[in-house]
Amino acid sequence: MDRIRLIGGNELNGEIPISGAKNAALPLMIASLLTDEPLVLQNVPRLADVKQLERILENHGVDIAVHGRRRGEEEGVGQRMTFLAADIVDTTAPYELVSKMRASFWVIGPLLARCHEARVSLPGGCAIGTRPVDLFLYGLKELGAEIDIDDGYVVAKAPKGGLVGAHIRFPKVSVGATHTLLMAASLARGTTVLENAAQEPEITNVAECLVAMGAKISGIGTRTLTIEGVERLHGATVDVIPDRIETGTFAMAAAMTGGNVLLKGARPEHLQSALDILAMTGVDLTVEPRGLRVHRNGNGIQSVDVETDPFPGFPTDLQAQFMALMTMSSGTSHIRETIFENRYMHVAELVRFGADITVDGQMATVRGKPQLKGAQVMATDLRASVSLVIAGLAAKGETIVNRIYHLDRGFERLEDKLSRCGAEIERVAG
Ligand code: EPU
Numbered sequence: 001m002d003r004i005r006l007i008g009g010n011e012l013n014g015e016i017p018i019s020g021a022k023n024a025a026l027p028l029m030i031a032s033l034l035t036d037e038p039l040v041l042q043n044v045p046r047l048a049d050v051k052q053l054e055r056i057l058e059n060h061g062v063d064i065a066v067h068g069r070r071r072g073e074e075e076g077v078g079q080r081m082t083f084l085a086a087d088i089v090d091t092t093a094p095y096e097l098v099s100k101m102r103a104s105f106w107v108i109g110p111l112l113a114r115c116h117e118a119r120v121s122l123p124g125g126c127a128i129g130t131r132p133v134d135l136f137l138y139g140l141k142e143l144g145a146e147i148d149i150d151d152g153y154v155v156a157k158a159p160k161g162g163l164v165g166a167h168i169r170f171p172k173v174s175v176g177a178t179h180t181l182l183m184a185a186s187l188a189r190g191t192t193v194l195e196n197a198a199q200e201p202e203i204t205n206v207a208e209c210l211v212a213m214g215a216k217i218s219g220i221g222t223r224t225l226t227i228e229g230v231e232r233l234h235g236a237t238v239d240v241i242p243d244r245i246e247t248g249t250f251a252m253a254a255a256m257t258g259g260n261v262l263l264k265g266a267r268p269e270h271l272q273s274a275l276d277i278l279a280m281t282g283v284d285l286t287v288e289p290r291g292l293r294v295h296r297n298g299n300g301i302q303s304v305d306v307e308t309d310p311f312p313g314f315p316t317d318l319q320a321q322f323m324a325l326m327t328m329s330s331g332t333s334h335i336r337e338t339i340f341e342n343r344y345m346h347v348a349e350l351v352r353f354g355a356d357i358t359v360d361g362q363m364a365t366v367r368g369k370p371q372l373k374g375a376q377v378m379a380t381d382l383r384a385s386v387s388l389v390i391a392g393l394a395a396k397g398e399t400i401v402n403r404i405y406h407l408d409r410g411f412e413r414l415e416d417k418l419s420r421c422g423a424e425i426e427r428v429a430g
Contacts, residue, residue: 001430003402004415006423008374008395011259014421016250018265018291019045019412020078020240023317024202026103027179028209028240029053032062032083033110034183035213037235043078044240048409049101056097056104060111061089076413078240088115095121095152101409102131102176108156109136109180112145113187116158122149127345127380135170135177142166143181143188165190165229173198173310178225179206185227186215194225200311201270205241212236244270245383246411247292248318251275252325253390253418254294255283255301261421266292273314274322280304281325303331303368308339320346320387327355328394329368336363346384349377353391353399371396378402382410389414393423400428 020043030053032039044050054064067080091111098104098121111118122133133154137147140156143163148155165188170177178198183206185192197203199221207220213236216228247266254261255278268275268287275285275292282302284295303326308316316339326333327350337343344364347357353372358365374397379385385406392399401407404427407414415425 001402002404003400003428003430004389004404004407004425005428006389006392006399006425008372008392008397008399010257010393010422010424012254012257012261012393012418012421012423013259015262015264016417016421017076018242018247018263021045021202021205021243021245022047022049022410023175023245024205025050025240026053027106027202027206028238029057029083030106030110031183031206031209031213032057033060033085033088033107034114034187035233035235036086038082038084039213039235040080040082040237042080042237042239044081045078045243045412047412048405049103052101053104056093056107057083059090059094059097060107061085061087091115091117092119093121098123105133105136106176106180108140108154109184112140112156112158113163113184116162118156120154122152122154127342130341135172135174136180139168139170139177139181140184142168143184143192161189163188165192165227167193167195169195170197175200175203178203182207182210182217182225182227185229186210186217186233188229190229192227192229194227195223197223197225198310199223201241201244201267209236209238212238241270242267245315245317247271248274248315249321249386249390251278251283251285251292251294252318252321253393255281255296256325256328256390256394258296258298259422260293260295262288262291262293264291268292271315273312274318277304277306277314277322281329301325301329301368303329303333305334307336310339316340316343317383319343320383321390323347323357323364323366324350324387324391326366326368327353327357327372327391328370329366331368333366333368334363335366338362345380346387349379349384349388350391352377353395355391373397374399376400376402379406382406386411386414393418393425
């Protein structure tokens with residue numbers, strides 16, 4: 001298995017282009033199942049998770065084409081891809097495919113809405129928690145679906161004539177359940193109201209894509225979405241938004257190493273709560289026409305307390321990276337993870353750098369130290385892995401990050417982007 005080797009201590013200076021958001025690209029690709037016309041997505045990141053979802057969609061019968069580079073296009077911009085689900089030949093999403101990536105469970109929404117049936121493997125738990133699907137099943141039942149669990153599969157059938165609109169109030173905010181119900185309701189008969197819906201920028205990206213495909217949705221960007229079902233959806237061309245988690249990750253890396261970095265194409269309004277917290281740590285943030293500038297010139301890092309929350313709160317997907325930053329702060333920081341019950345897998349690894357962290361239930365207490373020391377580390381999920389990379393960038397000496405396939409799931413050209421800004425980082429073939 002490949003590893004990443006890095007020598008810490010260099011400041012980051014230069015420009016980093018922000019890629020398309022993984023967590024928007026995945027549901028946008030899934031939305032292609034709703035129509036027999038082509039859905040063209042622009043700025044799709046080159047990631048292992050995107051490849052994995054391509055396999056799943058191909059199994060349902062989706063034709064996928066990647067377009068070549070266009071004249072005048074900058075090197076490294078996201079892919080332009082066409083998804084054509086002219087004929088869905090199989091409404092089963094098998095265990096072998098779904099168990100590799102949880103978001104693939106979301107195909108249940110469009111399959112059920114368009115084909116009136118779906119058989120989708122339960123995704124199972126993962127490194128960050130049990131991650132149940134009760135909210136999906138509750139919502140789909142409200143739309144009239146009959147649901148059975150059989151041999152590890154959710155077997156769902158729409159009533160005669162298809163799904164019917166309903167008033168659904170989620171007892172808890174869920175990104176995946178909101179995506180899934182939004183897609184299903186777009187092709188249901190009548191009006192659906194989704195209350196206590198997620199309002200992450202990725203939800204807005206998908207809702208706007210559905211509108212471009214002919215869906216009737218109001219309340220986009222708020223906690224209540226109202227969907228008036230239509231009989232059919234058509235093709236569209238849609239841009240994937242820039243990745244706010246990648247943006248926040250590089251901002252924290254620059255805060256940790258010092259230096260001056262322009263995050264090209266970043267949309268600061270998509271991670272305002274994280275930027276507010278970063279500013280409190282003593283980092284200068286400037287919004288420029290081409291993106292977001294992050295600057296720290298040798299001043300210390302102040303400790304700040306943080307609690308993760310659904311958007312617009314501080315994202316759980318930046319919790320590990322923020323913790324890495326706090327390990328070098330001048331005080332004590334309390335971090336509370338409220339979204340996932342087991343998202344502290346990086347703590348034991350950060351401690352290998354010499355960090356002082358203790359965990360009690362949902363709360364981690366980080367006592368800052370002036371300097372981390374390089375170490376051999378490995379992580380069991382994507383965001384935890386990248387927190388180890390940014391800790392290594394600031395640590396003294398050599399760091400080896402093992403098991404980096406997690407990084408390839410969600411960060412495009414990570415070593416390349418960092419080394420162009422002065423980091424000493426390389427991939428070592430396993
Ligand atoms: N939950 C339930 N029942 C459900 C669904 C969710 O109890 O039926 C719980 C979850 O167990 C969790 C909470 O609700 O405790 C929130 O989970 P949510 O459904 O919002 O998460 P998700 O849709 O599975 C997406 C992202 C995650 C991100 C979370 C929270 C994608 C592909 N994944 O997951 O991203 O952490 O929202 O913002 O969009 C990552 O990119 O590394 C990642 C894990």
